[in-house]
Amino acid sequence: DGGITQSPKYLFRKEGQNVTLSCEQNLNHDAMYWYRQDPGQGLRLIYYSQIVNDFQKGDIAEGYSVSREKKESFPLTVTSAQKNPTAFYLCASSIDWAARAYEQYFGPGTRLTVT
């Protein structure tokens, strides 16, 4: 079955450590996205990638980094510079950049806890 996988489901880290969240899709989608979800705040866009080898900052990119070396993979690194990293992180994709407006598919999410 086609879809988006995120691993791990739960992640625990000590403050000051960088951590990388995995996102893989086998939908053959060009565009991929990372969102952060906090209670009572909805989803906020961290980074997006229109196509392989390209990525752009979203609304809250500070303290995060990404890469897009393969079409199916879009890992997110939460760096020690991110002041409040504890959150639920969701990866999404769309068939192409234009479809971001009307058809995004979401992965199951990774819950990151930093203490």
Next chain:
Amino acid sequence: AQSVTQLDSQVPVFEEAPVELRCNYSSSVSVYLFWYVQYPNQGLQLLLKYLSGSTLVESINGFEAEFNKSQTSFHLRKPSVHISDTAEYFCAVTFRTASKLTFGTGTRLQVTL
């Protein structure tokens, strides 16, 4: 700034009762409208969407939403809820001048016996 408002953070309802989850958006520009559902510790699933055409859209599990341009609303309704409908529901809007998906803060629907 363009925004999406879900006024109710939580909606408790008894099983088999009707429910309405409210969603309003800030601008009258052309929009695409969506409802997503999120079950505990899971990702978002698209419930239904309005892109054009009929203002009343339906999902396969009995939910419906109506696009009201004059009131800039896209409320979600179900005539009879089930325990399994317990989840968080997010309204999302693409303001076509921005082509960016903007989410509301979510409404937690709690269905009890």
